[in-house]
Amino acid sequence: MxxxxxxxxxxxxxxxxxxxxxxxxxxxxxxxxxxxxxxxxxxxxxxxxxxxxxxxxxxxxxxxxxxxxxxxxxxxxxxxxxxxxxxxxxxxxxxxxxxxxxxxxxxxxxxxxxxxxxxxxxxxxxxxxxxxxxxxxxxxxxxxxxxxxxxxxxxxxxxxxxxxxxxxxTVEATLPTHTRFVGLAAGSSDRPDLQSARRVVAGGRGVGSEENFRIIFDFADKLGAAVGASRAAVDAGYVPNELQVGQTGKIIAPELYVAIGISGAIQHLTGIKDAGTIVAINKDADAPIFEIADIGLVGDLFKILPELDAAIG
Missing domain, CATH: 3.40.50.620 (HUPs)
Structure with missing residues (x-):
């Protein structure tokens, strides 16, 4: 056995x-x-x-x-x-x-x-x-x-x-001398860890800028969720790459995944295919993200999110 x-x-x-x-x-x-x-x-x-x-x-x-x-x-x-x-x-x-x-x-x-x-x-x-x-x-x-x-x-x-x-x-093993720890550069956050969080709110290129990404962080805090991002948002410099979700980022399976301003490129969908409930918010009704979303909202995220925020209370 x-x-x-x-x-x-x-x-x-x-x-x-x-x-x-x-x-x-x-x-x-x-x-x-x-x-x-x-x-x-x-x-x-x-x-x-x-x-x-x-x-x-x-x-x-x-x-x-x-x-x-x-x-x-x-x-x-x-x-x-x-x-x-x-x-x-x-x-x-x-x-x-x-x-x-x-x-x-x-x-x-x-x-x-x-x-x-x-x-x-x-x-x-x-x-x-x-x-x-x-x-x-x-x-x-x-x-x-x-x-x-x-x-x-x-x-x-x-x-x-x-x-x-x-x-x-104790383990008797020969350890390398050419590899050593020098330092760690990492951001700190009070939010849940992205890879193990039960709820995740992610933003994409549609958010528009690093400054605008604040709306994603605020909404995530409202839900007690971790924050993620598409590769496009990371490449544009809106957020650091440790928040990237997808084939070249983190593959996650939260109970709730809210995709905001994310079109749904195949490499991103790979990272969320095992999520429980997927909610998509995008102004493009033909965005691929809607093909896998359980709930889809078509419209301007900057109008929809404040309305959702108010409804949550």
């Missing part, structure tokens, strides 16, 4: 919800057991949170100063060592997972299965190709460990309520 190791993603002492989605994917294998590896400067708090995910047998807590920052070349060798004896190693298909998991795959001498959508067998999976326009079935080699990133938008979070054992570990 399968034995699965999941690489936990965390930030500032909190477990990312994408880790619980990896557990859901691993459970589809009907494995003998599922373990989670938590690598951090102090793994205690995150390990305790990971232990609460149902279906997890054991949490491997690896605390080391070298793990203070999620650098793929530092984490990869340690995960590869921890992976000995496991048949599958899963990580989330987030920025973190896309950075770390290819390193793990290379060290284990196997090819990575990216954006795992469904489990068809212990070594057979489906994943999207061509910007999500086609789904391909992939057979991984049966004589090697399966290293995969799990498409977060395709899986629910595994339930909490578990009581997994936490094992404190």
């Amino acid at each position: 399968s034995k699965v190791l999941i690489v936990a993603e965390h930030h500032e002492g909190r477990l990312n919800g994408a880790t619980a989605k990896c557990v859901a994917a691993a459970r589809a294998l009907q494995p003998e057991y599922i373990d989670i590896a938590v690598l951090a400067a102090d793994a205690g708090a995150v390990a305790a949170e990971a232990a609460q995910i149902e279906g997890v047998r054991r949490v491997l807590a690896v605390s080391a100063e070298a793990n203070a920052h999620p650098i793929a070349q530092v984490l990869g060798p340690q995960v590869a060592k921890l992976a000995e004896g496991y048949s599958h190693v899963f990580g989330p298909s987030t920025t973190f997972g896309k950075d770390v998991m290819p390193v793990v795959a290379a060290l284990l001498g196997t090819a990575q299965v990216s954006d795992l959508m469904t489990v068809e067998g212990t070594h057979t999976f489906t994943r999207p190709i061509y910007a999500g326009n086609a789904i391909v079935t992939v057979d991984a080699p049966a004589d090697r460990p399966v290293v995969a990133t799990v498409r977060s938008a395709s899986w629910p979070e595994a339930a909490r309520g578990g009581k997994a054992e936490i094992e404190t570990m």
Whole structure:
């Protein structure tokens, strides 16, 4: 039977919800057991949170100063060592997972299965190709460990309520000397994280300018939502690229997605196809976004949004 190791993603002492989605994917294998590896400067708090995910047998807590920052070349060798004896190693298909998991795959001498959508067998999976326009079935080699990133938008979070054992570990792995953490340049926000938010309000080229984008932020605050943007809005300099949603940005699956001034280019639609309810506001009645929207409002966003804002109260 399968034995699965999941690489936990965390930030500032909190477990990312994408880790619980990896557990859901691993459970589809009907494995003998599922373990989670938590690598951090102090793994205690995150390990305790990971232990609460149902279906997890054991949490491997690896605390080391070298793990203070999620650098793929530092984490990869340690995960590869921890992976000995496991048949599958899963990580989330987030920025973190896309950075770390290819390193793990290379060290284990196997090819990575990216954006795992469904489990068809212990070594057979489906994943999207061509910007999500086609789904391909992939057979991984049966004589090697399966290293995969799990498409977060395709899986629910595994339930909490578990009581997994936490094992404190040290890993003897040769870490690189040519890679080191220099600094982090990132914006700060009190809004929900875009990739895990249940509600997202996104603006596109139709918003018109960086100054006008304030209306998107204000409306998102009204809904308690995260803020996203189309590639066109990012390329125009309205917002930073960490807010980009789509094939070359973040792929998300919120319960509610409000697209404002977004025409609906195929690369953008790829990033929201798994959203629950999609609301589109655009003055162009023929915009492609309306083809997938559950609710469509045709009109000037600068008139419609204040009316919606007033109706919400």
